[in-house]
Amino acid sequence: MSGVHPTLRRALPWLALAAAAVLPLAGAPAYWITMANYIGIGAIVALGLVVLTGHAGLTSFGQAAFVGIGAYTTAVLATSFGAGPLTTLLASVALTTASALLLGLITVRLSGHYLPLSTIAWCLALFYLFGNLDELGKFDGITGIPALAVAGVTIESGRALYYLIWAAVALSFLAMRNLLDSRPGRVIRALRKGALMEESCGIDTARYKLLAFVVAAVLAGVAGWLYAYLQRAVNPTPFGLGYGIEYLFMAVVGGVGQLWGAIAGAALLTIVKDWLQGVLPALLGQTGNFEIIVFGVVMILLLQRAPDGLWGAVARRWGRRPAFDAAALARAEALTAQPQPPAGAPLLQVQAARKTFGGLVAVNDISFEVRAGEIVGLIGPNGAGKSTLFNVVSGVAAPTAGEVRFQGRRITGWPARRLARLRLGRSFQHVRLVPEMSVLENVMIGAHLRSRRGVAASLLRLNRAEEVALRREAARQLERVGLGHCLALDAGALALGQQRTLEIARALCLDPVLLLLDEPAAGLRLQEKQALAALLGQLRAEGLAVLLVEHDMDFVMGLVDRLVVMEFGTLIKEGLPADVRRDPKVLAAYLGGVDE
Numbered sequence: 001m002s003g004v005h006p007t008l009r010r011a012l013p014w015l016a017l018a019a020a021a022v023l024p025l026a027g028a029p030a031y032w033i034t035m036a037n038y039i040g041i042g043a044i045v046a047l048g049l050v051v052l053t054g055h056a057g058l059t060s061f062g063q064a065a066f067v068g069i070g071a072y073t074t075a076v077l078a079t080s081f082g083a084g085p086l087t088t089l090l091a092s093v094a095l096t097t098a099s100a101l102l103l104g105l106i107t108v109r110l111s112g113h114y115l116p117l118s119t120i121a122w123c124l125a126l127f128y129l130f131g132n133l134d135e136l137g138k139f140d141g142i143t144g145i146p147a148l149a150v151a152g153v154t155i156e157s158g159r160a161l162y163y164l165i166w167a168a169v170a171l172s173f174l175a176m177r178n179l180l181d182s183r184p185g186r187v188i189r190a191l192r193k194g195a196l197m198e199e200s201c202g203i204d205t206a207r208y209k210l211l212a213f214v215v216a217a218v219l220a221g222v223a224g225w226l227y228a229y230l231q232r233a234v235n236p237t238p239f240g241l242g243y244g245i246e247y248l249f250m251a252v253v254g255g256v257g258q259l260w261g262a263i264a265g266a267a268l269l270t271i272v273k274d275w276l277q278g279v280l281p282a283l284l285g286q287t288g289n290f291e292i293i294v295f296g297v298v299m300i301l302l303l304q305r306a307p308d309g310l311w312g313a314v315a316r317r318w319g320r321r322p323a324f325d326a327a328a329l330a331r332a333e334a335l336t337a338q339p340q341p342p343a344g345a346p347l348l349q350v351q352a353a354r355k356t357f358g359g360l361v362a363v364n365d366i367s368f369e370v371r372a373g374e375i376v377g378l379i380g381p382n383g384a385g386k387s388t389l390f391n392v393v394s395g396v397a398a399p400t401a402g403e404v405r406f407q408g409r410r411i412t413g414w415p416a417r418r419l420a421r422l423r424l425g426r427s428f429q430h431v432r433l434v435p436e437m438s439v440l441e442n443v444m445i446g447a448h449l450r451s452r453r454g455v456a457a458s459l460l461r462l463n464r465a466e467e468v469a470l471r472r473e474a475a476r477q478l479e480r481v482g483l484g485h486c487l488a489l490d491a492g493a494l495a496l497g498q499q500r501t502l503e504i505a506r507a508l509c510l511d512p513v514l515l516l517l518d519e520p521a522a523g524l525r526l527q528e529k530q531a532l533a534a535l536l537g538q539l540r541a542e543g544l545a546v547l548l549v550e551h552d553m554d555f556v557m558g559l560v561d562r563l564v565v566m567e568f569g570t571l572i573k574e575g576l577p578a579d580v581r582r583d584p585k586v587l588a589a590y591l592g593g594v595d596e
């Protein structure tokens, strides 16, 4: 909100945290401390879910199982082997990482409901494993965990643990904030809506889903480690499916994309649950876990009324886009660019490409070529097979027969991700961007392959120089396409024509040799079409080659060097625009075709 000073706005949550830090010193009642400790543990798990569910779009009901792995690892090592807290922490993290990797490798590639279902199965399986193993004390669990002691100092009381737990919350918070604001973090944040687009930028999206899954599991494991030292005993109950659902509630109630929301959600859920557990049995005259019913109803109402959750509503009121430092960008180092091949060198060679769908021949043995520094238009009436051919070339679909070569290399059937490494950039017929990310960040994703920094560097904030270089490159490409004034806007706020142009800037960030554009002018107004044509002409002058699928003849005529005309899957004419325009077969196709 404009009324709140930005510095104050940013400082306020931290001030609240600082106030909470002096809580036990001020002699708060033991009950409050206990509550605060459980809130902290819940918040750590929920922070992981903000990344996993809120950003990567993968729903897990099974985080309680990872908490259990951390807690049981700690309990066994501390009671049976006398291991200290550092050993138990490392072992908890190692074991949650290993099990998340194992589970993730099997399930993360699954689509739709399979991942949530498998996390439910996983949580149930582990619950019964904990409850049935003699070594783990069956359903009675393990008691007598020694108090946490570091360098002779024993952290035993709830008050002492309060500091440890909330220090862990703060660290987890900072780690997740750093992660989300980084090269791998941007990929994770775009997974839910932009996985296909990311693959076309050369990104292995399955790897980043797995990363989000492991990160969330590690946070749950750390929470389990804290839990073991807080309770000094473990049993299977708090690691069951009911608790897995509660952790998810915390993240969703707080606002599933919001880190502060994880803390707010954990606080709200813990307090309300405790209150309901006291009130409901008295009200109903019998004992039972009635709070879960209330939670269910509230959850449904909340998802209907405020899908952004508690913190989402706050964040909307307060605004959040960070200030934009144009001067720092100007000083930043440039990303390295590779030389363009000499004009006229053969780039893309399509040889007798064929694609059939059942009995339908969508692409019928088509051959053509695109050379360096030229714009080739692929035109034809609706249903001619242009998009299908485009998909064959851009790695979306493998051809039934025939061959595609790029710079002499056979690339037939290569996935989009591999083509990006050969510097083949593309845009999409139906715009694919992340509407709630800034224009600049959307475009930065395009330069993924030209940057290196991974998770460790991002967590430790050793990625700042590269981040500025990435921002600079994205800003430069946005200037180049004429969107230099929109860098800080939400991509979703752009007009359609600008969104298409954004996609071209994103593709340019790949430092491409060849740009593949599927109907870039569709839905644009005349002025926007003219601007686009001017831009493509300028890119050609800078040495880029463009293959352009287009339905609108007028748009391509004055722009392209050569045209390939398709009708009913077949190539009916190839040549200079002037010759194509006069060709009787082309005229017949366009007059006879169903032209919108």
Ligand code: ADP
Residues within 6 Å of the ligand: 357, 360, 362, 380, 381, 382, 383, 384, 385, 386, 387, 388, 389
């Ligand atoms: P264009 O882009 O030139 O309008 P398309 O390549 O989209 O044409 O479609 C060419 C033909 O192939 C059409 O008859 C279309 O119905 C058919 N087609 C396209 N994709 C599929 C698919 N996945 N399954 C079956 N038929 C398809």
Ligand code: MG
Residues within 6 Å of the ligand: 386, 387, 388
């Ligand atoms: Mg099409």
